[in-house]
Amino acid sequence: MPLKNSNSRYGSISMLLHWIIAIIVICLLCLGFYMKGLPIGFQKLKYYGWHKEYGFLILILVTLRLIWRLNNINPSLPMSMPAWQRFAAHAVHYAFYFFLFTMPLSGWLISSAAGLPVSFFGLFVLPDLVAPNENLRLLFQQIHFWLGWGLVITIIGHTGAALQHHFIHKDDILKRMLP
Numbered sequence: 001m002p003l004k005n006s007n008s009r010y011g012s013i014s015m016l017l018h019w020i021i022a023i024i025v026i027c028l029l030c031l032g033f034y035m036k037g038l039p040i041g042f043q044k045l046k047y048y049g050w051h052k053e054y055g056f057l058i059l060i061l062v063t064l065r066l067i068w069r070l071n072n073i074n075p076s077l078p079m080s081m082p083a084w085q086r087f088a089a090h091a092v093h094y095a096f097y098f099f100l101f102t103m104p105l106s107g108w109l110i111s112s113a114a115g116l117p118v119s120f121f122g123l124f125v126l127p128d129l130v131a132p133n134e135n136l137r138l139l140f141q142q143i144h145f146w147l148g149w150g151l152v153i154t155i156i157g158h159t160g161a162a163l164q165h166h167f168i169h170k171d172d173i174l175k176r177m178l179p
Contacts, residue, residue, distance in 0.1 A: 001179060005072045009176035014072065017065040018177060021100070024054055024061075025151070032148060052111060052118045056126065059104035066097060075176050085161075092158050099151040105129075106144040113137035 004011040010018070031051055038044040077086050108129055111118045115132035117125045130136055165173035 005075060007073060007076050008172075009075055011072070012179070013068055014065075015177060015179060017061060017068065021058060021061050021065065024058055025100070026155070028054055028058070029148060029152060029155075049119070052107060053121050055104040055107045056118065056120050058100060062097065062100040078171050078173070080171075088161070092154060092161070095150075095154045096158070099147055099154060103144065103147050103151060106140050106147055109140040110137055110144055113140055 001012045003013050005014055028051060031047055035044055035047040035051065038047070077089060081089075108118060108126060112128035112130045113133050113136040115128075117128075119125050162174045162177075165171050166175070
């Protein structure tokens, strides 16, 4: 399988980044919703640590994916696809980049405003983006929460469209992102 994209399918680098990001994001969303209901204690703090570390990893991976995407061709959408579906496909991809950049940044802002350092797997500690401030923490927490729901809706729409193309339209939209 070629490393780079072609006009008809994604290359192995794009596929690898897509699926790694997808798996980590889905796990982070599940963990985020789960840990919100936990009482404060060691378990919750451990999960928050993981959530922050993997959230920052997403920021790195999405940056790499965007750089890779900008330096590659993208597979063409089928000519039979209606204009509104082409528009929706592009809009969903832009939405993913928006959410996958703003979610980790808003999480980092929450930690900064809370005065809680963010470690990246024990390798280094991220600098604070803002000074500790409870009002900002609450604002960033709300932003992070609603961005999370926006991301969930985008994932559902993206997955639903891919499955619709595969099972109903029987085109190669899904197959071009599979090895």
